[in-house]
Structure formats: structure tokens, C-alpha cells
Amino acid sequence: AQKITQTQPGMFVQEKEAVTLDCTYDTSDPSYGLFWYKQPSSGEMIFLIYQGSYDQQNATEGRYSLNFQKARKSANLVISASQLGDSAMYFCAMRGDSYNTDKLIFGTGTRLQVFP
Amino acid sequence: NAGVTQTPKFQVLKTGQSMTLQCAQDMNHEYMSWYRQDPGMGLRLIHYSVGAGITDQGEVPNGYNVSRSTTEDFPLRLLSAAPSQTSVYFCASRRQIERSPLHFGNGTRLTVT
Numbered sequence: 001a002q003k004i005t006q007t008q009p010g011m012f013v014q015e016k017e018a019v020t021l022d023c024t025y026d027t028s029d030p031s032y033g034l035f036w037y038k039q040p041s042s043g044e045m046i047f048l049i050y051q052g053s054y055d056q057q058n059a060t061e062g063r064y065s066l067n068f069q070k071a072r073k074s075a076n077l078v079i080s081a082s083q084l085g086d087s088a089m090y091f092c093a094m095r096g097d098s099y100n101t102d103k104l105i106f107g108t109g110t111r112l113q114v115f116p
Numbered sequence: 117n118a119g120v121t122q123t124p125k126f127q128v129l130k131t132g133q134s135m136t137l138q139c140a141q142d143m144n145h146e147y148m149s150w151y152r153q154d155p156g157m158g159l160r161l162i163h164y165s166v167g168a169g170i171t172d173q174g175e176v177p178n179g180y181n182v183s184r185s186t187t188e189d190f191p192l193r194l195l196s197a198a199p200s201q202t203s204v205y206f207c208a209s210r211r212q213i214e215r216s217p218l219h220f221g222n223g224t225r226l227t228v229t
């Protein structure tokens with residue numbers, strides 16, 4: 001069975017510092033995709049970054065980067081130069097098997113708080 | 117461009133009542149799905165659809181019905197509401213390509229008393 005584990009219920013980081021949010025996954029599928037979403041206190045789900053299991057390079061999107069270690073089955077999100085607006089819940093998610101499914105498995109999330 | 121639109125934003129039901137959560141997308145996405153979010157449990161898939169006329173069950177389908185008569189609309193029906201269905205419900209859609217992320221609506225907060 002597929003599973004996503006986020007072991008950090010909460011994280012604190014000072015403004016302008018970098019922070020890493022951990023995500024480990026378990027799957028037997030040879031091909032899969034990993035996603036990170038941000039959920040601010042207003043409640044909407046915002047897509048941040050995607051990593052495919054066969055991608056040769058770690059994904060980057062602006063201040064977000066993904067530290068993908070396939071052998072360890074980890075896909076940690078790195079936020080550089082944290083901003084107060086980064087305070088939110090962050091969810092790691094996985095879609096396995098093939099693209100012909102909408103079965104996205106989510107972790108339980110990490111609440112990030114950025115302080116001045 | 118509205119994206120994914122969910123209505124209503126808030127709803128209170130009594131046990132045993134039925135209702136339909138509406139979801140519409142204007143991005144011509146093939147795939148649509150419904151998730152529920154409960155405290156400490158992340159999001160869990162209820163039902164999904166890979167195209168008009170095609171639906172399938174997710175992780176927690178019991179007590180819910182869906183249909184997909186058009187590409188744009190994917191309503192979620194609660195047949196007989198129970199307190200265990202108190203949750204925040206998200207509708208989402210995406211394109212039929214591997215790297216396509218889900219685009220979420222703003223959610224419906226449902227309370228069943």
C-alpha cells in the first residue's frame with residue numbers, strides 16, 4: 001500500500017532563514033509523482049512543486065526546491081529565505097501507478113510558523 | 117478564469133438529511149475528484165472521475181454518491197448525513213497528463229449535528 005509520512009507536526013523558522021520539511025513515502029510502483037501543497041489559514045490548497053520518480057534533477061520553483069532521494073524514499077521540501085507569508089500547513093502527496101488515476105495520497109501535514 | 121468553484125462554502129445539516137455539494141471547473145480538465153479533510157488526517161479521496169460518465173471510488177466512499185454527466189460538473193451527494201461526515205470537503209480537477217497537479221476549489225465546511 002502507498003503511504004506518505006510527515007513526521008514534523010510543527011516547525012518554526014526565523015524570517016529569511018531556510019527550512020526543510022520532511023516527507024518520506026512508501027510505494028511499490030516503479031513510476032510515481034510527488035507533490036507539495038501549501039494550505040494557509042484561509043483554507044485553500046496551493047500547489048507548490050512536483051517531482052517525478054524518473055526526473056534526473058531535483059525540482060525547483062522559485063524559493064521552493066525538493067531534495068529528492070529516491071533510494072531513501074524521501075522528498076523533502078526546502079524553502080529558502082522564509083517569509084512571514086510562508087506560515088501555513090504544508091502537505092506532501094503522492095500519485096502512483098500511472099497518470100490514469102486521481103488517487104493522490106496525502107501526508108498529515110506540517111505546520112510551519114515563520115517568526116520575525 | 118474561475119478555476120474550480122465549490123458551493124456552498126458552509127453548510128449545517130441534521131443527521132439523516134441529504135444534500136448535494138456542487139463543483140464546477142472551467143479549465144476543460146478531464147479528471148475531477150472529491151477529498152475530505154479531517155483534523156490530523158490530511159486529505160482523503162472520496163470519489164473521482166477520469167471523464168464524463170466515468171466514476172470510481174476512492175479511499176472513503178461510503179455514504180457518498182457522485183455522477184459526471186458533463187466535463188465541467190462533478191456533484192457530491194450525501195445520501196443520509198451522519199456526524200462522522202462533519203468535515204471540510206474539497207473538489208479538485210486536473211489535466212490528463214502525468215505531471216499535472218490537482219487544482220482545488222476553496223472547500224466546503226460541513227457540520228452534521
